[in-house]
Amino acid sequence: EPEVTQTPSHQVTQMGQEVILRCVPISNHLYFYWYRQILGQKVEFLVSFYNNEISEKSEIFDDQFSVERPDGSNFTLKIRSTKLEDSAMYFCASGASGITDTQYFGPGTRLTVL
Amino acid sequence: GQSLEQPSEVTAVEGAIVQINCTYQTSGFYGLSWYQQHDGGAPTFLSYNALDGLEETGRFSSFLSRSDSYGYLLLQELQMKDSASYFCAVRGNTPLVFGKGTRLSVIA
Numbered sequence: 001e002p003e004v005t006q007t008p009s010h011q012v013t014q015m016g017q018e019v020i021l022r023c024v025p026i027s028n029h030l031y032f033y034w035y036r037q038i039l040g041q042k043v044e045f046l047v048s049f050y051n052n053e054i055s056e057k058s059e060i061f062d063d064q065f066s067v068e069r070p071d072g073s074n075f076t077l078k079i080r081s082t083k084l085e086d087s088a089m090y091f092c093a094s095g096a097s098g099i100t101d102t103q104y105f106g107p108g109t110r111l112t113v114l
Numbered sequence: 115g116q117s118l119e120q121p122s123e124v125t126a127v128e129g130a131i132v133q134i135n136c137t138y139q140t141s142g143f144y145g146l147s148w149y150q151q152h153d154g155g156a157p158t159f160l161s162y163n164a165l166d167g168l169e170e171t172g173r174f175s176s177f178l179s180r181s182d183s184y185g186y187l188l189l190q191e192l193q194m195k196d197s198a199s200y201f202c203a204v205r206g207n208t209p210l211v212f213g214k215g216t217r218l219s220v221i222a
Binding site: 042106107 | 159162
């Protein structure tokens with residue numbers, strides 16, 4: 001069964017550093033998403049991406065964040081100048097339809113900012 | 115804005131049936147989804163309701179009443195492995211918004 005993969009599983013970085021989180025969505029999906037989940041809290045939407053551009057983004061997704069689909073398979077989230085409060089689990093998800101929102105989540109990257 | 119309400123915790127006995135309710139407020143509505151998340155794991159899609167009524171998938175069923183802005187997830191023949199957090203999520207005029215989750219504990 002196809003699945004979403006994410007690397008690395010755990011990223012530790014110093015405050016102020018840049019990190020890139022990587023995702024490989026399910027191959028025939030067209031809609032891609034990033035979410036974050038601070039420990040013990042609910043999942044929060046960051047951004048959606050369709051047709052090589054951002055389709056929606058939340059208030060959390062400020063100028064510190066950017067997404068890219070550098071090739072036909074990878075989908076990346078870049079966080080510039082990380083802050084302590086960026087520490088969270090970051091999930092990538094993909095879906096075949098943007099409306100029905102049957103989204104398939106990757107295993108997540110745990111980001112720890114020291 | 116959008117908001118969802120669901121109980122924070124539910125405990126049920128192995129083999130029993132449990133219902134997890136979700137009420138929502140949203141501007142625009144496309145559908146209500148349910149996700150399961152085990153500790154340390156990723157959310158896993160369970161069901162999606164766009165229209166009123168009951169959707170059944172094996173031991174899990176999900177119900178939606180659009181007029182009441184209400185839905186529920188029904189888990190039958192509970193197993194220990196069903197112990198997890200269950201999130202309802204609504205799609206309105208903004209992207210998917212998750213509830214805070216219901217932690218289900220299945221006891222012997």
